Amino acid sequence: MFALDPAFAATSQFLADLPLCQARLQLDARYPWIVLIPRVAVARELEDLSEADRARLMDEILAAGRAARAAGTALGRPVEKLNVGALGNVTPQLHVHVVGRRADDPAWPGPVWGQGEARPYAPEALELALGAARAGLG
């Protein structure tokens, strides 16, 4: 049975359940950042997914990219480049980060993972980001 690692609950907020993944908004106002967690019992690497689920994951990575772009635009900071990463060195449950980047963001051109402290969203900005991301996920 699928159970979300509590680490995700602490750092991100529920957006939607897609056909394969739970999509969540990372609670870090520095970047429009979507986390996709496949709702399968035990998966740590991409190879642990079935071929059908890997195809679903690819589709949902594209949807998360649209969601990150929509959130970035809603916040007045349109996304210039998407970064997609499946790392799992800290939280082993399989998950994929889809992050909207800009040349003026704090970690550019480096990766966002492990860089500085998350910056909380102001309440209104969080509502904007959640609404735009949900609409972007379609």
Added chain:
Amino acid sequence: MFALDPAFAATSQFLADLPLCQARLQLDARYPWIVLIPRVAVARELEDLSEADRARLMDEILAAGRAARAAGTALGRPVEKLNVGALGNVTPQLHVHVVGRRADDPAWPGPVWGQGEARPYAPEALELALGAARAGLG
């Protein structure tokens, strides 16, 4: 027409042409690290690939994972976790990194990108890594 960005030639060595991607070994002995570059004319984001090519890319990411594992084992440092990333903040031509990680590697648990300087392979280790990675791709 596809042309490899010269940045890849400077930092990696040809392994094989897969159905979609050119696979290359990153010349950094700290990690068994495969770079996949789709051989399509102009692609910067995953969404620039056709659906068929995205499916090929997912297959080749799995093959690159097997190649990284094979290289790590050949070098006496079996891979414990795969990291997969499509960033492109520095080199915009679409490419995917597949990196074999260990809890005792120099960047663990952070990402490898932008961390320290690449460490050159000794000639014999390079031959071992290239041979094992090619066998793992195949």
